[in-house]
Amino acid sequence: MKLVDALVCVIDDDASIREAVCGLLRSEGLRVETYSSADDFLTRDRAEPPGCLVLDVELPGLSGLQLQRELFRQEPHIPIVFLTGHGDISMSVRAIKAGAFEFLTKPFDPEELLDAVQESLLTREYRGPRTKDQESSLSGEIVGLGHAYRALIKQIAVVAPTDSTVLIQGETGTGKELVAREIHKLSRRKEKPLVRVNCASIPKELYESEFFGHVRGAFTGAVKDRMGRFEAAHGGTLFLDEIGEIPIELQSKLLRALQEKQFERVGDERTRRVDVRVVAATNRDLKAEVAAGRFREDLYYRLNVFPLRVCPLRDRREDIPQLARYFVELIAKEMKCTKPRLTEAGVIRLQEYDWPGxxxxxxxxxxxxxxxxxxxxLEFDLPTAAAPASVAPVLPAYRLGSQANAEPEFMTEPEIQRRERENLRIVLNKTGWKVGGPSGDAELLGIKPTTLISRIKKMGLSRET
Structure with a gap:
């Protein structure tokens, strides 16, 4: 669903308000249906669900808040922008808590209403209805809608209730720790601690003490007894992050603890038993590390009981819009600042980047x-990168030399100018020559309106050309 194809339903008992909102939204290329009451809306032909509702609070019969509750039971993913002439703060709080996207007072500011509707449509398009797989995720920190996301959530749901060891593999920055936390939260051990050990940050001489603890006087600096991470995680989950960084000479002691569920503190003869569930993560190819002699094969098989692979972001571009929306809301809340607007052009820009991090x-x-x-x-400053194969443009080009000694393809200056002119005409026709404003030509192209106007004049373009 593109935003220009979205259906917006306006529900207000004031005909002048319906007319004004309808005209405003249609001027942006949106399809609009209007209703004078909630009952009229509920009895409409339900062939196509709306992408957004612009809803009055005070309506004859069923009120706006009552309609909101009714729709939430049926279709909780439809965003609602409330309009009211009363400015009742307690009412707006109730509406927002119940899931309203925005709450505006009459007389409304056209730009504010347009921004709210456009952003709510982005929410509808990029978030979509929550699937059963998503609802099984308790933390809400793992975000996505695509095939890779759904497959990962299903695997987490299968393994989390068990006590099996899990090996999470994936590149740096893919969210392996989030997966580990989700496994713990969905397990029977969720009331017990989740203890994280970053294996890459521990000095070689302190590995044994960090894992198993020590007694007073075991070595210089051991001034008192200290509990290790295995013991601290008793009854819960031990998350061994960057497991591939453990020196091979120390891996045998870890293997024994995993196999026998027992260990000794450094300097102590007493054997202690422990009940822990181990989740490990690595950005290395442990099979290759085994082949290279840097990782014990028996430890690898002990860890690799239930492998989970977290895909890199470049392989799940369909999740970028929802991830972006999630981070915008989260960061604005953390910074206690006004939430900036995430545009369709901005989302496309994010999807075109390869995200090595x-x-x-x-x-x-x-x-x-x-x-x-x-x-x-929001404007994103990203390094120039080749577009993904799925959206790579097909451009005619010239080539010098024979096929055997082919040089990189290029275009002549007239060809570049012709392409730029054609591209600009396509964008202008797409929006009906709406140069500025939300989802206007300048925003879609990622440039300033003044720059766009200058280019239009320079190229001699007009509606008739």
Missing amino acids: NIRELRNVIERATILARGKV
Whole structure:
């Protein structure tokens, strides 16, 4: 669903308000249906669900808040923008808590209403209805809608209730720790601790003490007894992050603890038993590490009981819109600032980038853009990168030399100018020559309206050309 194809339903008993909102939204290319009451809306032909509701609070018969509750039982994913002439703060709080997207007072500001509707449509398009798989996720921190996301959630749901060891594999920044937390939260051990050990950050001489603890006087600096991470995680989950970084000479002691569920503190003869569920994560190919002699094969098989692979962000581009929306809301809340606007053009820009730093990099980019936006439109400063294969443009080009000694393809200056002119005409015709404003030509192209106007004049373009 593209935003220009979206259906917006306006429900208000004031005919002048219905007319004004309808005209405003249709001027943006949106399809609009109007209703004078909630009952009229509920009895409509339900062939196509609306992408958004613009809803009055005070209506004859069923009120706006009552309709909101009714729709939430049926279709909780329809965003609602409330309009009211009363400005009742307690009422707006109830509406927002019940899931309203925005609450505006009459007389409304056209730009505010357009922004709210456009953003709510992005919510509808990019979030979509929650699936059963998503609802099984208690934390809500693992975000997505695509095939890779759904497959991962299903695997988590299968393994979490068991006590099996899990090995999470994936590139740096893909969210392996989030997966580990989700497994713990969905397990029978959720009331017990989740203890994380970053295996890459422990000095070699302290590994044994960190894992198993020590007694006073066991070595220089051991001034008192200390509990290790295995013991601290008793009854819960031990998350061994970056497991591939453990020196091979120390891996045998870890293997024994995993196999026998027992260990000794450094300097102590007493054997202690422990009940822990182990979840490990790595950005390395442990099979290759075994082949290279840097990782014990028996430890690998002990860890690899239930492998989970977290895909890199470049392989799940369909999840980028929802992830971006999630981070915009989260970061704005953390910063206690006005939430900036995520545009369709901005989302496309994010999807065209390859994200070598994965989700961690995406969050950093959005946080930087949020700081610079100051509550306005988000603009993303990303390195120039080749577009993904699925959206790579097919351009005619010239080639010099024989096929055997082919040089890189290129275009002549007249060809570049012709392509740029054609591209600009396509965008202008797409929006009906709406140069500025939300979802206007300048926003779609990612440039300033003044720059676009200058280019139009320079190229001699008009509606008739």
